[in-house]
Amino acid sequence: MRPLRHRVAQLLLVPVTVVGLLGAVGCGSSDPAPPPDRVDTDAAGDADSAGAVAGPPSCPFTAEQVSTIVGQPMVGEGSCLFSDGKGVASLTVETASKIAGSGTFTYxxxxAAQRYDQVDDLDQGDMAYVAVKDIEGEAVLVDSTGAYTLIMSSFTRLDPAGYGQTLRRLLDAIGG
Structure with a gap:
C-alpha cells in the first residue's frame, strides 16, 4: 500500500489535469467560440460538401409569406411556428443541417408511409416527399441549404389534395 501522502498527491493532480485538458479543447470557458469566417470545401472546391457540415438554416418564411402561400391569415408564434391565431390551424417548420436531414430522411x-394515407416522392432538391391524410400533411426537403420538415395541421378548408398542393408550394418557396 502506498503512503497516504502519495495517494493525496495523486488525487489532487487529477482535477488539475482535467481542468488543463478542458481548457486545451475549449471547454470550461463561458465564451462561445467565434463562428468561422468561411466553411472549407473539399479538395475540388465543392460547395455542396461545405453545406453538408453547415448548421441548420434559419426559418425560411415570415408570417406574411406563409399567409400568402396557404391562402389564409397566419401569425408567427416563434421558432418557425405559424398559426391561424385561433388555436386551430398550424404550420411548423423544423430545420436541420443537410447531413442530419440526409441521415434521417429514410426513417x-x-x-410517413405508416402515418399518412398517401406519400409522394418529389423530384426536388436531393430528396423530398409530401405525405397527406384527412386533416394533416407533412413534407420533407433535403437540399444544398439544409433540411426542412413541414407539418400542417387542422386547416379546415383543405382536403388531402389541398394539403398536398399547399405543401408543394411551400417547398417550392424554400427551393427558390
Whole structure:
C-alpha cells in the first residue's frame, strides 16, 4: 500500500489535469467560440460538401409569406411556428443541417408511409416527399441549404389534395 501522502498527491493532480485538458479543447470557458469566417470545401472546391457540415438554416418564411402561400391569415408564434391565431390551424417548420436531414430522411419517409394515407416522392432538391391524410400533411426537403420538415395541421378548408398542393408550394418557396 502506498503512503497516504502519495495517494493525496495523486488525487489532487487529477482535477488539475482535467481542468488543463478542458481548457486545451475549449471547454470550461463561458465564451462561445467565434463562428468561422468561411466553411472549407473539399479538395475540388465543392460547395455542396461545405453545406453538408453547415448548421441548420434559419426559418425560411415570415408570417406574411406563409399567409400568402396557404391562402389564409397566419401569425408567427416563434421558432418557425405559424398559426391561424385561433388555436386551430398550424404550420411548423423544423430545420436541420443537410447531413442530419440526409441521415434521417429514410426513417422519416418510412414513418410517413405508416402515418399518412398517401406519400409522394418529389423530384426536388436531393430528396423530398409530401405525405397527406384527412386533416394533416407533412413534407420533407433535403437540399444544398439544409433540411426542412413541414407539418400542417387542422386547416379546415383543405382536403388531402389541398394539403398536398399547399405543401408543394411551400417547398417550392424554400427551393427558390
Amino acid at each position: 422519416k419517409r418510412d414513418q
